[in-house]
Amino acid sequence: MNNIDLLQSDEVKRFIKENVETDPSGLLLNPPKNFKNHIKEIVNQIIARKKAKGKLDDWATNFELVMPAPLSIEQASSQTTCTYKQNLISGDYLVDLTGGMGIDCLALSSSFNRTIYVEQDPALCEIFRYNSLVLDYAVEIKNMEALDYINSAICNPNKTTFYLDPARRDSDQKRVFRIEDCSPNLTELLPALREKANHVLVKYSPFLDIKGILNTIPNVKEVHIVSVKNDCKELLLLIDFNFTGISQITCVNLKSEQHIYSFSFEEEALSQARVGEISSYIFEPNASVMKAGAFNKICADYDLIKLGENTHLYSENRLVDSFPGKTFEVISNANETSIKEFATNGKINVITRNYPLSTTELKKKLKLRDGGDYFLVAFKDLNNKAKMVIAKLIHP
Structure with missing residues (x-):
């Protein structure tokens, strides 16, 4: 019997299905007698299905399929x-x-x-x-x-x-x-x-x-x-x-958010960003835009203000429905009093952009944990000075 025949036998499929949520290490240490000689291959099927959950749900739940090695699922x-x-x-x-x-x-x-x-x-x-x-x-x-x-x-x-x-x-x-x-x-x-x-x-x-x-x-x-x-x-x-x-x-x-943003590096090189003060709304580009480095072109395309020369956050006093990223409404400047007011049981989401402290370091310093409805947004402004505001996510 080859591995595929083994893994697709009714007995093994039933075992995999019944143990798909079981800790694999326990199965390896205490394998059923009838599966002892093949427990590693069987357990790898369970591990692979765990890794596929949320990524390849149609495969994770189809027990007629044979899963490849867990590394193949990751890649x-x-x-x-x-x-x-x-x-x-x-x-x-x-x-x-x-x-x-x-x-x-x-x-x-x-x-x-x-x-x-x-x-x-x-x-x-x-x-x-x-x-x-x-x-x-x-x-x-x-x-x-x-x-x-x-x-x-x-x-x-x-x-x-x-x-x-x-x-x-x-x-x-x-x-x-x-x-x-x-x-x-x-x-x-x-x-x-x-x-x-x-x-x-x-x-x-x-x-x-x-x-x-x-x-x-x-x-x-x-x-x-x-x-x-x-x-x-x-x-x-x-x-x-x-x-x-x-x-x-x-x-x-x-x-x-489903907004698609396209540009060229030549357009980015020719674009200029207006740097200015924060106003009613903050716009944070999504991960793809940040990876692309469209920091000036996106500012020009949506007629926004950049909050600092090297701060990739943008602002305006109007909403931009098609912006490819998150939109926050600015609630107030952040200080010890306002942070306590908006942090529920010490929970407030923290974002840092071009700030002297990382997100983790700032949370540790202020004894904050992520959570709640509000955001503490920390950045360097147009004068290269550290600044913090309280904001609320309104899109998406």
Whole structure:
């Protein structure tokens, strides 16, 4: 019996379902006698489903599927970001060169006539083969290295799109910040990719430097910075080998305010921000805009005042419904008396921007905990002086 047959036996599926909320360490220490020889594989299914909860709920609750190793779940896209990627590419022929768990491959396949999944790990190939049949997806599977597949494939460039999700950690499992340290290395694949396709979509970690990528990779038509609930999750590069213009940067914050903000680094360099005093409302850009560094362009586009030269908070005496981020109403200046008034049982949400103390340090100094309906917003003003105000979140 192979692992997939074992994990899909009625007895094992029932055990996994009954213990999906059980502490895995306890199961490893005290395995049932009939599962003792395979308890690690079974427990890994439980751990993987725990990690998938809230990220890949359809998979976490489908006990007909076999989960890959927990690390594959951590590295996989969420259902939310998969859906976003579906709108970026479409066509005749998709090749996912870094198949992995296959979440992106399955999602993107719905926009193509033919899809090929390429993966160097034979175990992941077998799991994907099984799961794609369970989910009724018709995807061809190639157990190969990405470069080997590209070199051997016969492709019509006008009809072919490649997708890559390079590994974002080195051999010591440390985070990396350059595309050259990711595997596969896109810079090494580009000549071969250019011969076989016109379009390539690449997913990277948000830790990578966007300007560094654009200085290294030519023909990037679009960069999408994707956040979910204001947590930056992915950088997506859309490469078009026929494109030679200025890259468009698109900032999205899914499952939160839905305003999409687009600009170019050239526009940011030419924009000037008006620095001034705080007024009725504070505007805080979302995580994608902050990652993009659109600090002057967004100020000019929405006709706002920047609260300090290096303070990425903005203000005006009017509401801006389409602002891509949070909007706060200023209640009062913050001092010992007002903080006590608005902090319920010592709870008030704390935000610091370009302030001498970090958020954690300021909370410790003032003996505050996050919570309640109000915010303590601390920043440096136009005169580079530290300032604090009490505010209330009104959007989203």
